[in-house]
Amino acid sequence: MTAAVPAFSHYSVMLHECVNGLAIDPDGTYVDCTLGGGGHSLEIAKQLSPRGRLICIDQDTAAIAAASARLAPVADRVTFVHDNFSNIRAILDRCGVDSVNGALIDLGVSSYQLDTPERGFSYNYDAPLDMRMDPDAPRSAWHIVNEAPFEELRRIITEYGEERFAHQIAKNIVRARETAPIETTFALVDLIKRAIPPKNRQDGGHPAKRTFQAIRIAVNDELSIIEPTVRSLIRVLAPGGRLCIITFHSLEDRIVKQTFLAEAHGCTCPKSFPVCICGKTPSIDILTRKPLTATEQELAENNRSHSAKLRIAARL
Numbered sequence: 001m002t003a004a005v006p007a008f009s010h011y012s013v014m015l016h017e018c019v020n021g022l023a024i025d026p027d028g029t030y031v032d033c034t035l036g037g038g039g040h041s042l043e044i045a046k047q048l049s050p051r052g053r054l055i056c057i058d059q060d061t062a063a064i065a066a067a068s069a070r071l072a073p074v075a076d077r078v079t080f081v082h083d084n085f086s087n088i089r090a091i092l093d094r095c096g097v098d099s100v101n102g103a104l105i106d107l108g109v110s111s112y113q114l115d116t117p118e119r120g121f122s123y124n125y126d127a128p129l130d131m132r133m134d135p136d137a138p139r140s141a142w143h144i145v146n147e148a149p150f151e152e153l154r155r156i157i158t159e160y161g162e163e164r165f166a167h168q169i170a171k172n173i174v175r176a177r178e179t180a181p182i183e184t185t186f187a188l189v190d191l192i193k194r195a196i197p198p199k200n201r202q203d204g205g206h207p208a209k210r211t212f213q214a215i216r217i218a219v220n221d222e223l224s225i226i227e228p229t230v231r232s233l234i235r236v237l238a239p240g241g242r243l244c245i246i247t248f249h250s251l252e253d254r255i256v257k258q259t260f261l262a263e264a265h266g267c268t269c270p271k272s273f274p275v276c277i278c279g280k281t282p283s284i285d286i287l288t289r290k291p292l293t294a295t296e297q298e299l300a301e302n303n304r305s306h307s308a309k310l311r312i313a314a315r316l
Helices: 015-022 039-046 061-070 072-077 085-094 111-115 141-147 150-161 166-177 185-195 209-220 226-236 250-265 296-301
Strands: 029-032 053-058 078-082 100-106 237-247 284-286 309-315
Touching: 015 039, 015 100, 015 237, 015 309, 029 039, 039 053, 039 072, 039 100, 053 061, 053 072, 053 085, 061 072, 061 078, 061 111, 072 078, 085 100, 085 226, 100 226, 141 150, 141 166, 141 209, 150 166, 150 209, 166 185, 185 209, 226 237, 226 250, 237 250, 250 284, 250 309
Parallel strands: 029 053, 029 100, 053 078, 100 237
Antiparallel strands: 237 309, 284 309
8 A cells, every 4th residue: 555645744854053154144145955845945935034045955846845935924935946956156146246245055865855755765655766856857866776786776775875795685686677677765675685684784773774775866966966066165254254054964064074174274285394385275174173963852853863964055
């Protein structure tokens, strides 16, 4: 029996920390790079005057449709854009914006996407293999699972999922698809479970968690766009503008941390050089030396906030 499809919802992770971190100027221009359910956007827009502006970006048309209704009371200061946030400079150009006073990226998968069976993100529902954040994107999880060579599958599961049994999981997938395509999430879950020794299946939660994460990251090219997008956002921030980024696993957080550190350092000369010759200067001040995490109250309300980390930087 197919589970009922939930209404579009998304718990706004670390909502108050993000809004406070943006230090909102009521007349300023802001960007929510990951609109989702619109919770962050609504709180940002509420703090804007009629002269303020909020640009809301999402590659999921369902998110934009739902959030448009949710943000109707503040529609006079909101612009919706269907695109990938990695195209931020082009998006701002289309919107006629030269610089912004703040930007937010929530790199998590929305609750709606996880809890809507047919989107194929979750190992808890039997559904077609999909996992596309943009439903119109050409490559889904089905293509990776059924078409990627063994070595690519092993690499994806190892690097993006940090799965110690990646070799055997990839081997099971390749062997199974020789007979027939792997069509559903539960078929994939079964292959993953059989690759993991019984005594290890409870380590770190559901045995398919890491592999599903890895395939989702590969489908949506999630990691490779983080660094260039962060650097682009820093470039479009006005002096004093804030950038808030929420990550949900170590791979994302490491990229954000290292990019922030590089931008805060500026100089790219080798350490052996007695003086700087590159001429590059720091572009940001890192406001969170250690990332912020969810409060105990939030964790009690939303278990998915458990791994969230928020890093904030200000443009110099």
